[in-house]
Amino acid sequence: MTTSIERPEVFELDLMTGDKKLRPMNDDEYEQHLADVADYAAANPDQVGE
Amino acid sequence: MPTTTNFGWTTPADTDLVSQGAAAMRTLGNGVDTSFVKLKGGTTGQTLVKNSDTDLDFTWSSPPGTTLLGSASLTGTSSVNITSISQSYTDLIVRVYLPVVSGAGVFGFRLNGLSTSNYANLSQQVSGTTITQTGSSSATSHVLCATAPTAAASGYAEIRIADYTTSSNVKLIQSSYVNNGTGIHTTITQGTFRGSNAAATSITIYTSSIFGGGSVSVYGVK
Numbered sequence: 001m002t003t004s005i006e007r008p009e010v011f012e013l014d015l016m017t018g019d020k021k022l023r024p025m026n027d028d029e030y031e032q033h034l035a036d037v038a039d040y041a042a043a044n045p046d047q048v049g050e
Numbered sequence: 051m052p053t054t055t056n057f058g059w060t061t062p063a064d065t066d067l068v069s070q071g072a073a074a075m076r077t078l079g080n081g082v083d084t085s086f087v088k089l090k091g092g093t094t095g096q097t098l099v100k101n102s103d104t105d106l107d108f109t110w111s112s113p114p115g116t117t118l119l120g121s122a123s124l125t126g127t128s129s130v131n132i133t134s135i136s137q138s139y140t141d142l143i144v145r146v147y148l149p150v151v152s153g154a155g156v157f158g159f160r161l162n163g164l165s166t167s168n169y170a171n172l173s174q175q176v177s178g179t180t181i182t183q184t185g186s187s188s189a190t191s192h193v194l195c196a197t198a199p200t201a202a203a204s205g206y207a208e209i210r211i212a213d214y215t216t217s218s219n220v221k222l223i224q225s226s227y228v229n230n231g232t233g234i235h236t237t238i239t240q241g242t243f244r245g246s247n248a249a250a251t252s253i254t255i256y257t258s259s260i261f262g263g264g265s266v267s268v269y270g271v272k
Contacts, residue, residue, distance in 0.1 A: 008128035008260060015120045015268070016134035022127070032165055033128055035190075036258035040156045044197070 008033060057085055057106075112272070116143065119268045124149060124261035131163075132268055133252040137215045139270030144253060146194070146207040146266045155259030158193040159209065161221075161243050161250045165190040171223070171241030178235070191256070195227045195237045205229040205264075211243070214250040221250060 007030050012021050025033060051060045059081035062074035085106055092098070092110030101109040117139070122130050124146070135142065144159070151157060161168075167188035175182045175196065184196070194207045207227040214221055223241045243250065255266050 009126065011122055011124070011127045011130045013120055013122045013130065013132045014134050015132060015136065018120075020122065025128070029129070033256075033258065035165075036156060036256070039190075040154070040258040044154065 057081070059085070114272045116269045116271050119270050121265060121267040124255065124264040124266060126261065128258075128260055129254050129256035130261075130266055131252060131254045132266070135214075135251050135253065135268065136270055137249060137251070139215070139272055140213060141271040142209075142211040142214045142250065142253075143269040143271055144209040144211075144255075144266060145269070146205075146209075146255060146264060149205050149207060149264035150262040151257045151259045152262035153259040154197065155257045156193055156197075157195045157207075157227075157257050158191040159256065160191045160254045161211075162245050162248060162252055163254060164245045168245045169241055169243055171239050173237055173239040175237040176235055189241075192223055192225065192239065192241050192243070194225055194239070195229070195235075211250060217247055217249050219247055220244050 007025050009022050010025050010029060012019070012023065014020075052063055053060055060074075060077050062071065062078075066074060088101075088106060088108045089098070095112065096110045097113050098108050099111045101107045119136060120132060122132065124130055149157060167190065169189040169192050170187045171189055171192055172185040173183065173193065173196070175184075192209075194209070205228065207225065209223065209225040212222045212224075213219070221243045223239075223243055225237075225239045225241075227237045229235055253268070
């Protein structure tokens with residue numbers, strides 16, 4: 001179910017330096033994202049595939 | 051030598067010689083100068099407050115209030131990671147304006163990038179006249195809304211993290227979310243963040259889908 005999910009982007013804001021950047025999720029973040037997607041799908045089976 | 055009534059500054063006596071007048075004025079001036087030295091300094095916006103019960107013991111202080119630390123757009127991302135949060139405040143307030151999720155997904159946040167059972171929370175969600183209550187003592191995030199908004203609908207979320215700089219205790223988190231569009235609902239969540247009791251230095255606003263709109267602002271509270 002999760003294999004077709006495109007790797008999303010993360011917006012980073014460093015409050016110390018003011019630096020802002022948009023970057024792809026790293027492996028750990030992507031793994032967490034897939035887990036969040038799976039959790040949501042499990043809790044909302046009627047919305048899977050939307 | 052005579053002195054003034056209130057501050058005890060030395061003044062010349064009536065019988066002193068006129069030739070000593072310059073020295074007498076200098077002595078008086080120096081006395082005043084010393085007494086009011088604590089009025090010097092300060093920066094724009096600061097106020098003068100008493101530092102102790104002692105006369106003329108003042109200090110310049112920033113008034114209590116809320117300071118905007120930074121803002122970011124949510125649009126086009128699945129998460130916004132705000133790092134290097136100043137540790138100079140007592141509480142942290144995070145406001146999310148008009149959050150929109152493209153597709154269906156959960157809407158929440160994590161502190162310090164931690165997800166493994168670091169959160170405990172109790173949520174009450176009102177949708178129409180239906181009230182749903184959920185809770186967990188080992189959640190992987192603090193959920194702002196279990197079913198995130200899929201259209202711009204005057205949605206708004208506010209998170210307050212108390213005593214976020216402490217490294218000796220869990221942090222109390224209160225959040226509320228309202229969506230004034232289709233399927234009007236409000237979610238109120240009380241929770242805690244354990245995270246090895248470390249100070250909160252970063253916050254990640256996330257969805258399990260993609261944000262189609264919205265922005266987030268972080269405020270420090272003294």
